[in-house]
Amino acid sequence: xxxxxxxxxxxxxxxxxxxxxxxxxxxxxxxxxxxxxxxxxxxxxxxxxxxxxxxxxxxxxxxxxxxxxxxxxxxxxxxxxxxxxxxxxxxxxxxxxxxxxxxxxxxxxxxxxxxxxxxxxxxxxxxxxxxxxxxxxxxxxxxxxxxxxxxxxxxxxxxxxxxxxxxxxxxxxxxxxxxxxxxxxxxxxxxxxxxxxxxxxxxxxxxxxxxxxxxxxxxxxxxxxxxxxxxxxxxxxxxxxxxxxxxxxxxxxxxxxxxxxxxxxxxxxxxxxxxxxxxxxxxxxxxxxxxxxxxxxxxxxxxxxxxxxxxxxxxxxxxxxxxxxxxxxxxxxxxxxxxxxxxxxxxxxxxxxxxxxxxxxxxxxxxxxxxxxxxxxxxxxxxxxxxxxxxxxxxxxxxxxxxxxxxxxxxx
Numbered sequence: 001x002x003x004x005x006x007x008x009x010x011x012x013x014x015x016x017x018x019x020x021x022x023x024x025x026x027x028x029x030x031x032x033x034x035x036x037x038x039x040x041x042x043x044x045x046x047x048x049x050x051x052x053x054x055x056x057x058x059x060x061x062x063x064x065x066x067x068x069x070x071x072x073x074x075x076x077x078x079x080x081x082x083x084x085x086x087x088x089x090x091x092x093x094x095x096x097x098x099x100x101x102x103x104x105x106x107x108x109x110x111x112x113x114x115x116x117x118x119x120x121x122x123x124x125x126x127x128x129x130x131x132x133x134x135x136x137x138x139x140x141x142x143x144x145x146x147x148x149x150x151x152x153x154x155x156x157x158x159x160x161x162x163x164x165x166x167x168x169x170x171x172x173x174x175x176x177x178x179x180x181x182x183x184x185x186x187x188x189x190x191x192x193x194x195x196x197x198x199x200x201x202x203x204x205x206x207x208x209x210x211x212x213x214x215x216x217x218x219x220x221x222x223x224x225x226x227x228x229x230x231x232x233x234x235x236x237x238x239x240x241x242x243x244x245x246x247x248x249x250x251x252x253x254x255x256x257x258x259x260x261x262x263x264x265x266x267x268x269x270x271x272x273x274x275x276x277x278x279x280x281x282x283x284x285x286x287x288x289x290x291x292x293x294x295x296x297x298x299x300x301x302x303x304x305x306x307x308x309x310x311x312x313x314x315x316x317x318x319x320x321x322x323x324x325x326x327x328x329x330x331x332x333x334x335x336x337x338x339x340x341x342x343x344x345x346x347x348x349x350x351x352x353x354x355x356x357x358x359x360x361x362x363x364x365x366x367x368x369x370x371x372x373x374x375x376x377x378x379x380x381x382x383x384x385x386x387x388x389x390x391x392x393x394x395x396x397x398x399x400x401x402x403x404x405x406x407x408x409x410x411x412x
Contacts, residue, residue, distance in 0.1 A: 006030075009030045012047060013043060016043075016046055039071065041067060049082060049343065052369075061082070080092050081096075085349065090199075093199075104129030107129075111182075115188050118189070125152065126187050126188065128155065128156050128173075135323060140191045141156070144173050147194070160177035169214060170211065208356070209333055209358075214313055226295040226314055229293075234293065236275050237264075237320070238276050239320065241322065253369070254323070255322075255323070256321055264319070267387060319339075327358075330355070334360055338355075341369065364378055
């Protein structure tokens with residue numbers, strides 16, 4: 001009997017990505033024979049998450065924790081994400097402390113010992129090492145700025161590619177690429193631990209309207225380089241994150257092919273600019289050959305996040321998959337429409353078109369896993385409606401790049 005249950009667990013593992021309902025059925029049968037198996041409850045939690053039942057996944061993970069020899073690191077990571085996905089913030093942030101370690105916080109712990117935990121008084125100086133990807137750093141930068149505005153001298157240690165952007169766009173903090181060991185111990189805190197330390201919830205999120213600023217001269221330089229056609233709106237496009245960031249079940253399936261956005265090329269009065277870099281950029285221009293701005297070669301040649309920020313500041317709208325560019329737009333307060341998979345990453349929640357992280361975002365969610373056609377149809381319809389002249393003849397889209405008309409993060 002035990003061997004058949006183990007076989008069921010193995011079969012379930014093969015079904016998790018492609019047929020989670022079958023995986024869930026296999027795991028239920030295995031649990032009937034192995035009710036005290038930590039791995040069986042863990043895999044059952046995975047199947048429930050993939051089936052769109054995060055509350056059931058949470059219960060399964062908690063039962064796995066009570067068994068002998070649970071997979072602690074994986075459990076803590078998955079459990080925290082489902083708790084945060086369902087906005088159980090107090091439990092979620094606590095569990096999130098068990099997330100996989102990132103290189104910079106690991107180095108800080110080796111050099112300086114335990115981190116500042118948020119309960120002791122805020123130190124005069126604080127080193128904040130970044131974690132995970134570009135988007136995570138951009139999203140959590142707000143908390144470093146918040147501490148700086150409370151009187152702390154904050155130094156952010158982050159990915160080299162983000163240093164120029166943060167130095168120019170968030171002068172409230174100091175920034176450096178990577179770490180150099182200081183002669184004396186110094187207070188430090190991992191960047192993604194800050195929201196838990198600060199007790200952040202959906203209703204207390206700081207800087208939802210944005211926290212990065214740009215020099216007007218840089219924005220103007222890119223306005224001249226882009227050369228959008230007179231009377232046309234400018235929409236930035238992005239469709240693929242880094243494949244390395246989509247290797248787990250919880251993060252896979254966020255990206256799509258450029259061809260999915262092809263219906264946007266049918267809309268009159270729109271110029272587009274491609275912000276895709278690296279992986280996926282070989283798909284450009286595809287259906288947008290006649291729609292791209294004249295300055296696209298200059299955009300494609302730049303690998304600077306600061307340049308990308310200035311380009312976004314000239315755009316009326318970003319339409320994108322779940323990627324770092326979305327966080328850049330949100331941090332700038334630039335309107336962005338985000339196409340999300342049915343069970344998105346924890347930061348996007350499960351309901352509503354609004355984001356509690358950024359006021360300028362609008363979320364277009366899959367109704368069925370893996371099916372992008374329906375949310376894309378809603379994106380096209382929403383953009384067409386905003387391009388349609390109002391009763392007074394005015395176009396209903398606006399941005400900092402096109403003053404004088406109505407804002408368009410959401411339709412009126």
